Amino acid sequence: MRLLVASLRKLIRRPATFITLGLLVGLMALIFLAVGATANQQTSAAAREASLLLVTFPGAYAFIISFIIGLGGLFAVIYAAAIAGSEWTWGTLKAAVARGESRSRYQLLSLTAIALVLGLGMLIAVAIGVVVALIGAGLAGVSTSGLTDSTTLGQLPELLGRGWFALVEEGVLGFAIATLARSQLAGVGVGIAVYFGEQFATIFLADIVQYLPFHAADAIVATGGDSSGFGGGGGPQLVQLDPNSAILVVGAWLVVGLIVTALFTERADISG
Amino acid sequence: MTHLPQADLALATRGLEKKYGSRVALAGLDLSIPSGVVYGFLGPNGAGKTTTMRLLTGLIHPDAGTIDLLGRPFGRGDRRRLYDVGALIESPSFYPYLSGRENLRSLAATGSLTSDRRVNELLELVGLAERARDKVQTYSLGMKQRLGIAAALLSDPRLLLLDEPANGLDPAGIVAMRETLRHLASTGKTVVVSSHVLGEVQLLADVVGIIAAGRLVREGPMDQLLEGEGVVRVRVAPSELESATRVLTALPGDGAVTAAPGEEGWLSIRMEAGRSAEVNRALAVAGIYASGLETGSDLESLFLSLTAGAQTESHEGTFFGLAGSSAPPTAGPTEWHDGGSAT
Numbered sequence: 021m022r023l024l025v026a027s028l029r030k031l032i033r034r035p036a037t038f039i040t041l042g043l044l045v046g047l048m049a050l051i052f053l054a055v056g057a058t059a060n061q062q063t064s065a066a067a068r069e070a071s072l073l074l075v076t077f078p079g080a081y082a083f084i085i086s087f088i089i090g091l092g093g094l095f096a097v098i099y100a101a102a103i104a105g106s107e108w109t110w111g112t113l114k115a116a117v118a119r120g121e122s123r124s125r126y127q128l129l130s131l132t133a134i135a136l137v138l139g140l141g142m143l144i145a146v147a148i149g150v151v152v153a154l155i156g157a158g159l160a161g162v163s164t165s166g167l168t169d170s171t172t173l174g175q176l177p178e179l180l181g182r183g184w185f186a187l188v189e190e191g192v193l194g195f196a197i198a199t200l201a202r203s204q205l206a207g208v209g210v211g212i213a214v215y216f217g218e219q220f221a222t223i224f225l226a227d228i229v230q231y232l233p234f235h236a237a238d239a240i241v242a243t244g245g246d247s248s249g250f251g252g253g254g255g256p257q258l259v260q261l262d263p264n265s266a267i268l269v270v271g272a273w274l275v276v277g278l279i280v281t282a283l284f285t286e287r288a289d290i291s292g
Numbered sequence: 293m294t295h296l297p298q299a300d301l302a303l304a305t306r307g308l309e310k311k312y313g314s315r316v317a318l319a320g321l322d323l324s325i326p327s328g329v330v331y332g333f334l335g336p337n338g339a340g341k342t343t344t345m346r347l348l349t350g351l352i353h354p355d356a357g358t359i360d361l362l363g364r365p366f367g368r369g370d371r372r373r374l375y376d377v378g379a380l381i382e383s384p385s386f387y388p389y390l391s392g393r394e395n396l397r398s399l400a401a402t403g404s405l406t407s408d409r410r411v412n413e414l415l416e417l418v419g420l421a422e423r424a425r426d427k428v429q430t431y432s433l434g435m436k437q438r439l440g441i442a443a444a445l446l447s448d449p450r451l452l453l454l455d456e457p458a459n460g461l462d463p464a465g466i467v468a469m470r471e472t473l474r475h476l477a478s479t480g481k482t483v484v485v486s487s488h489v490l491g492e493v494q495l496l497a498d499v500v501g502i503i504a505a506g507r508l509v510r511e512g513p514m515d516q517l518l519e520g521e522g523v524v525r526v527r528v529a530p531s532e533l534e535s536a537t538r539v540l541t542a543l544p545g546d547g548a549v550t551a552a553p554g555e556e557g558w559l560s561i562r563m564e565a566g567r568s569a570e571v572n573r574a575l576a577v578a579g580i581y582a583s584g585l586e587t588g589s590d591l592e593s594l595f596l597s598l599t600a601g602a603q604t605e606s607h608e609g610t611f612f613g614l615a616g617s618s619a620p621p622t623a624g625p626t627e628w629h630d631g632g633s634a635t
Contacts, residue, residue: 026401033390111385112398115443118349118381119403120374126402290351 023126027133031103040099041141044092048084048145049152056156075156077166081176084149088142089183089241093234094215096187097194100134101211104195104281105204114290124282131195131281135188142184179241182263186237189270192277193233199281202288230261233273239266301360302327302451302482303348308357310343310506317343319506320357325484325499330477332497332514333486334591336599340506341486342382345455349379362450375404378449380457384440388429392420392439395428396446404447414442417472419465433460441469452476452483458492470496494591504599514591523593524561524568527584528575533557539578540571557583562593 031037052075059071073079107113107130116126150167157164166172197214198207218232229235239261261269301324308321318340325331335341346352348359350371359366361373386395393415400406415421418438428436437460444452452473458466473483473496487493493500494514501511510517528536540561561571568587575582 022401026398029394030387030390030398033394034387035389106387110387111383112387114351114381115385115399116402117351117371118374118377118379119399119447120350120371120377121402122371289346289353291346 023121024129024132027130028136031133031137034103036099036102037137037141040095041144044088044095044141045145045148045152047091048087048149051087052149052152052156053159056159059160072160072162075153075160076162077153077157077164078169078172079166080150080153080157081172081179084146084153085179085183085241086238088145088149089186090238092142092145092187093190093237094212096138096191097197097211097215098208099138099194100131100191101194101198101207102204103130103134104198105201105207108199108202108290109204113285117290123285127195127199127281127285128278131192131278134191134195135184138187138191139184142180142187146180182240182267185267185274186240186270189233189274189277190237192274192281196277196280196284199284227259230259231269233270236261236266236269236273239263240270242266300326302362303484304360305344305347306358306360308344308347308359309355310340310347310352311355316506318347318354318357321503321506322508323501324511325482325501327482328477328480329498330473330483330485330496332493332500333484333503334488334490334493334500334595335486335503339503339599341503342455343506344503345379345381345453345486348453349377349381350374351381375447376450377453378444378447378451379453379455380440380444381453381455383459384436384443386428386436386439386443389427391425391427392431392435393424395439396443399443400446406446410446410448414445417445418442419468434462434465437461438465441472450481452481453486454484455486456488457485458487458489466492490592490595500591502595502598509598510594517594518591522563522566522587523590524563524571525584525586526559526561526571526575526582527557528559528580528582530557532580533559535578536575536580539574539580543567543570543574560590560593562597 055071055074059068059075062068062071074083104127113123113126117123154164154167193214194207194211197211198204201207201210215234218229218234221232222229222235225232230239240263242260242263260266303323303325305321305323308318308323309316310318321340321344323333323344333341333344343352347354348361348366350366350368353368361370362376364370364373366373386392387398390398393411396411396414397408400408400411412421415424418441420435420438420442423431423435428439431439437457441454441457444454454473457469457473461469470492473485477483477498485493485496497514499512500514500517502509526536526540536559540559543563563571568585572582572585
């Protein structure tokens with residue numbers, strides 16, 4: 021327990037935690053405010069309607085969560101990779117192991133702390149997202165009566181739970197990649213490359229890509245319509261897993277990430 | 293070299309081997325480190341000192357050989373044995389964005405249970421109490437090193453492994469560290485210090501082990517090892533250095549008499565200290581008059597005689613001084629005349 025608390029304390033003090041969250045909510049706020057301010061200036065009725073939908077509740081909830089899982093998924097990869105990589109680069113894993121700490125326990129508790137911080141960050145981002153969507157709605161002159169739509173609010177906890185699960189899977193993969201790379205810079209670089217590599221893979225692996233970790237993570241919170249998340253919009257039309265199947269696939273990737281992390285850390289020569 | 297009974301040893305390695313790819317880092321290392329001493333662990337660059345430290349703390353695993361840690365075998369599944377070991381390996385390892393105190397508290401959450409009170413005591417001990425709230429990224433090299441020593445002492449270990457502990461410390465810090473380590477040894481703890489600062493090791497260590505090319509080449513109590521390792525230093529006019537060197541290398545008698553020209557007209561001659569008068573007489577006969585004469589025992593000359601050529605074997609290279617030639621020395625290394633700080 022003390023190791024988990026110490027890991028959480030380290031993450032809360034880490035500038036990257038706030039920079040990552042700040043970037044995510046900053047971009048989201050920018051989109052909502054820009055859409056709210058310009059929606060009524062659209063000359064095409066269809067474009068105006070589409071813009072207004074973004075800031076109209078309860079539909080705005082889906083966009084907020086989709087945005088957080090989409091772009092937030094990439095940020096989760098980078099964030100977790102930076103944390104795992106720095107343990108090797110700074111030699112802090114070395115110091116813990118030399119004190120007799122279990123390698124896999126140390127890593128898995130670090131991951132648990134990351135998962136908790138991701139959950140907290142997601143809730144904060146959603147809350148801020150709702151506020152900026154309301155401001156956007158105000159700017160666009162759209163009614164906010166859908167904010168308290170009971171059906172949507174009833175589904176929200178499950179949707180948030182699924183979204184958190186997806187973010188954790190993406191974080192675990194970033195962590196595993198950086199652990200294999202044993203470097204902060206290499207871990208972040210490879211993590212980003214893998215994320216975008218999967219997006220590019222849609223061109224030539226259209227049938228398989230639905231089972232890949234980031235697409236499955238997007239599918240986990242799909243609510244119908246365009247559920248390709250932040251990264252997938254505008255690409256080729258994809259076959260996507262249904263949300264419940266996606267949970268299984270995401271769970272499988274998460275377990276693979278945990279096993280790779282634990283096994284590699286146990287067996288690795290630690291230097292630096 | 294003599295092996296002490298296993299029961300009296302804080303640390304023993306037998307036939308320890310480690311390869312990195314095709315490069316041999318350790319080639320059958322046998323160390324015997326008695327309990328309750330300060331042990332100076334010496335070797336040229338690439339000799340295998342850091343590899344040994346990593347093996348002793350479970351960071352890497354040997355290809356062959358055994359390690360006995362505090363009287364019991366130490367293998368892959370024995371991480372809890374490290375609860376009694378403190379280590380500072382290579383450079384101190386900290387989170388730069390956390391304060392000194394927060395770093396120690398984070399580390400204290402790993403391994404054996406360590407209280408906040410212990411963290412505060414250690415911050416006082418290493419003189420960082422006033423800067424304990426500052427982020428480590430604002431610390432100087434010496435402050436990081438002191439924090440690293442505090443981190444190694446967190447679990448009040450019975451065995452302390454320190455890799456270059458004096459690195460970055462100011463003179464007062466070095467003296468304080470030496471006193472602390474001597475005090476720890478006096479309370480029955482074992483301190484293993486790997487260092488290139490041979491003068492510091494000579495002042496600090498009770499027992500010395502010298503390794504070269506992954507093997508132990510000499511081990512034993514400092515005073516015994518330095519017996520017969522006499523050094524006579526003589527100062528002549530710089531213009532007479534060459535002729536003085538010729539005279540001294542031609543001195544008759546037992547044992548190798550080698551002369552190595554040093555700085556500001558000093559010549560070091562490895563020979564029994566009792567023969568210093570003979571040196572003076574030989575120079576006077578040749579019409580060279582010494583302006584200074586010193587005698588003593590020198591760990592540096594023992595180290596250099598035992599590890600000559602090991603630098604090239606290790607493939608890690610070393611620093612060759614500007615004096616003389618740009619080519620590596622062939623008649624014994626002279627690159628350590630600056631005290632080894634250039635490594």
